[in-house]
Amino acid sequence: MDLDERAYPLTAGYLRSLPHGLQSFPACKVRSSVFEDIKQDFPELGQRHPLPPIVRNAIDGNCGEEWIAEVVGNALFMVMRDSVLDSDDKFMEWHRGNMRRLYGKPLNRALIYIFSPTLLIMGATKRWNHFHLGSELVAGPVTEADGLMRGTARFVSPENVFNELLLRRLTISFEVALEGSRAREPQVEWQQVSATDSLYNVSWKK
Numbered sequence: 001m002d003l004d005e006r007a008y009p010l011t012a013g014y015l016r017s018l019p020h021g022l023q024s025f026p027a028c029k030v031r032s033s034v035f036e037d038i039k040q041d042f043p044e045l046g047q048r049h050p051l052p053p054i055v056r057n058a059i060d061g062n063c064g065e066e067w068i069a070e071v072v073g074n075a076l077f078m079v080m081r082d083s084v085l086d087s088d089d090k091f092m093e094w095h096r097g098n099m100r101r102l103y104g105k106p107l108n109r110a111l112i113y114i115f116s117p118t119l120l121i122m123g124a125t126k127r128w129n130h131f132h133l134g135s136e137l138v139a140g141p142v143t144e145a146d147g148l149m150r151g152t153a154r155f156v157s158p159e160n161v162f163n164e165l166l167l168r169r170l171t172i173s174f175e176v177a178l179e180g181s182r183a184r185e186p187q188v189e190w191q192q193v194s195a196t197d198s199l200y201n202v203s204w205k206k
Helices: 009-016 032-041 053-060 070-083 088-104 106-113 117-122 124-131 164-180
Strands: 029-031 067-069 136-139 143-145 148-156 184-192 197-205
Touching: 009 070, 029 032, 029 070, 029 124, 032 053, 032 070, 032 088, 053 070, 067 070, 070 088, 070 164, 088 164, 117 124, 117 148, 117 164, 124 136, 148 164, 164 184, 164 197
Parallel strands: none
Antiparallel strands: 029 067, 136 148, 143 148, 148 197, 184 197
16 A cells, blocks of 8 residues: 555655665564554544555554564554654654653552663663664763763664654654653763664763
8 A cells, every 4th residue: 555645744754764665674673562552642644645554553453473573563663753743843742741641650659660761771771672673772972071971872773764763763762761761951962973873861960
């Protein structure tokens, strides 16, 4: 099925940036459970204009697989941005609320609360790998200076699997996780190093 580019212009642009559209980089995967709350938040998503079946199934939770291609999941985020969230700021606002809701669930809250911010960063690779395959998040050392704790995380993925909006979205994910570990005023800044490589600079008040 062809995508209606008038209804989903950002999604279409994202898919054009990939070598084989939704079939690109099949070894790069994400757990389908990451998208469970989207249909609940946006039951109208994809109703007015048809979507490729693989994206439709991801929205409905009917993919029947524990893992889906990362490009399919990211296309779903772009469909949201095109059809129900009319600005990048609103997309980020929704994502922040969704992450706070996720980390606010009793089990998740208890698990994250036992970690200090430093330990949270040190364990970032393991937690990323629990939900993603074929991309890499590697945390650097945490240092202290001028009343601030600072750290870095290097993120590597196949070219264009994560566009600028989706890479900036990760800053929100990291900030909310740090909030849950009782970091004071956490800030995360994204820096693109190359088409496949990003650096996240993390800081919080001691």
